Amino acid sequence: MAVVSGTFRMVSEEEQALRAKLEHLTVKDHGPVFRPCDQIPDHTVQKAKDELNETDEKRVSAVKELRGIIKEKADSGDDLAKGVQDTFGDNPDSVLVRFIRARKYEVNRAYELMKGYAGYPGILSSRDKYGRVVLLFNIENWDYEEITFDEILRAYCVILEKLLQNEETQINGFCIIENFKGFTMQQASGIKPTELKKMVDMLQDSFPARFKAVHFIHQPWYFTTTYNVVKPLMKSKLLERVFVHGDELENYFKEFDAEILPSDFDGKGPKYDGKVTATQLFD
Structure with missing residues (x-):
């Protein structure tokens, strides 16, 4: 008999229900297109968790890490890196999160994407x-x-x-x-x-x-x-x-x-x- 090893996480009934809902959504289940949403729907929060591995703790940690990279690269004296700092350094966390999500929480790749926006x-x-x-x-x-x-x-x-x-x-x-x-x-x-x-x-x-x-x-x-x-x-x-x-x-x-x-x-x-x-x- 084979022995299965690894790390397992208990999935709550609430999480199971949200995943089930993701398979049966309608247009009425989503927020507006042309203005910020007041609150992310629960099923979209679950999608971020499933597809991006996003949690509140990970989001805070990733933003902090990205700000550190921005400062470190700018301190090296590179002109484009300074441009990234000037463009994004004082922006609220929500702006940085856009880049982090676009690169599925790979923070170094999020920074490279920022270079693209600052440099081109x-x-x-x-x-x-x-x-x-x-x-x-x-x-x-x-x-x-x-x-x-x-x-x-x-x-x-x-x-x-x-x-x-x-x-x-x-x-x-x-x-x-x-x-x-x-x-x-x-x-x-x-x-x-x-x-x-x-x-x-x-x-x-x-x-x-x-x-x-x-x-x-x-x-x-x-x-x-x-x-x-x-x-x-x-x-x-x-x-x-x-x-x-x-x-x-x-x-x-x-x-x-x-x-x-x-x-x-x-x-x-x-x-x-x-x-x-x-x-x-x-x-």
């Missing part, structure tokens, strides 16, 4: 000569194993919504500079066609912003494969606003004053500082 995209503190807000994306900084392309798009949406509170920006619009220096084949293969379609939809159909230009610089030869997936999805108007420069930047500098560009985007300014942007954007 960058924003120039000065408008260009057309009055547009300039968004920066340095693909070399993208760890595709920690931050999905879909999560980068979500970060764009959060930041765009904040910037669109300015009426001058609503009128003049945005332009995007994407630096593909360091773009690896692994990164290229990690982007799904469905995610590329989402990006195109955001640029031309589904976000209330005026995207006036997209500039690619320093792209490797295999960038063409990714771009060829996107091109058929783009309307002629957007295609006319896409500029692929490679390493030939003469026309690039006709559009952008080198004085306002950071050094990691071939400008004369200092390297892009995400901490400064985060402070301006979220204070």
